Amino acid sequence: xxxxxxxxxxxxENWHTPLNANFEKLDQDVEIRDADGNKSQYExxxxxxxxxTDTKTVYLGDGSQWxxxxxxxxxxxxxVHVQSSKPENASEGDLWVQIPE
Numbered sequence: 001x002x003x004x005x006x007x008x009x010x011x012x013e014n015w016h017t018p019l020n021a022n023f024e025k026l027d028q029d030v031e032i033r034d035a036d037g038n039k040s041q042y043e044x045x046x047x048x049x050x051x052x053t054d055t056k057t058v059y060l061g062d063g064s065q066w067x068x069x070x071x072x073x074x075x076x077x078x079x080v081h082v083q084s085s086k087p088e089n090a091s092e093g094d095l096w097v098q099i100p101e
Contacts, residue, residue: 031080039066047099049082060097069097 006018006026029048032039036052044050045048051058056073058080070073072080078093087096 031082033047042066047082047084049080049097051080061101070095 002042007023007057008015012018025054026075027043027045031049031051032042032052033053034042036055036057039050039059042050044046044059044066046061048060048061048065049058050066051072055071057071058069060069061067078091078095079085079094081090081094081096082099083096086098087094090096
């Protein structure tokens, strides 16, 4: 599994319970991409990542605010991983930002 999402087995009772738990993780695991001026429309959950598509600025959520982390330079083709453990699918040129669990 990539992010330890819960997948109930076929026929599981109350199958919706583990699936609902996945949505909390998705809010942190999936980066948000939008114009820099729109970042206030998104909740800066701890560990969340916002990439401004117009300014190439990367922000990390601290639970109450978006904190500027970096500006991606021209020609950056890697992936920015923001997670608590080393990414298993990282490639050369990727950036890993370790967050505490």
